[in-house]
Amino acid sequence: MKLNQLTSADVKELAKLVQEKEALQRKISEIEQKIQNLWKVGTKVPGKRGVKTQITEKKRGPEKGTIPGRLKSSIIEALKNSGSQGLTVKELSQRLGVKVNNLYCWFYTTGKKTPGIIKLSKGRYGFDESLVEKEKTKEKPLENEPLKNDQ
Structure with a gap:
């Protein structure tokens, strides 16, 4: 399609599609932000199979039987x-x-x-x-x- 052959209806359709694309990109960035917040909390995003796992921090310090003597x-x-x-x-x-x-x-x-x-x-x-x-x-x-x- 050439630019000199565009009609006003085509331009309106292009504008509508560009707006829809921008709205979807905003939605994607919101979803990515939510994912980042979940990683900060310590829960892992489910994998392909939908299994939820949680990241646990290893506790430091002596455990049972580790105190010398x-x-x-x-x-x-x-x-x-x-x-x-x-x-x-x-x-x-x-x-x-x-x-x-x-x-x-x-x-x-x-x-x-x-x-x-x-x-x-x-x-x-x-x-x-x-x-x-x-x-x-x-x-x-x-x-x-x-x-x-x-x-």
Whole structure:
């Protein structure tokens, strides 16, 4: 179509279509703004299947069982209360609510370094206060004092 062949009816029709196009573009920009606001709130726009999901922020800080020394202190307390017969790892697991394998690992690594914890038999441990006292009373050399050679 050439410009010199346009009639006034064609121009009116073009003007009407341009207005309709602008109205639709405004509507699209409003919808895009709503989508952006939803993203800021934390909800995810549904995908193709219409499944709504929500974005959750990860909480920071210690979770259950992550405070250092909690397991050690609870094991020592349970072994102190058990008396001279001690406790098996399975019994300790049930009392403390800890997995058996975690306790075996703890006794294999940290438990053998902890003063006072003694192995009574296979899988059975106890606590001896006298070993803790010996560990505390060991003499430590002063900074200015030379080390003694006990050879």
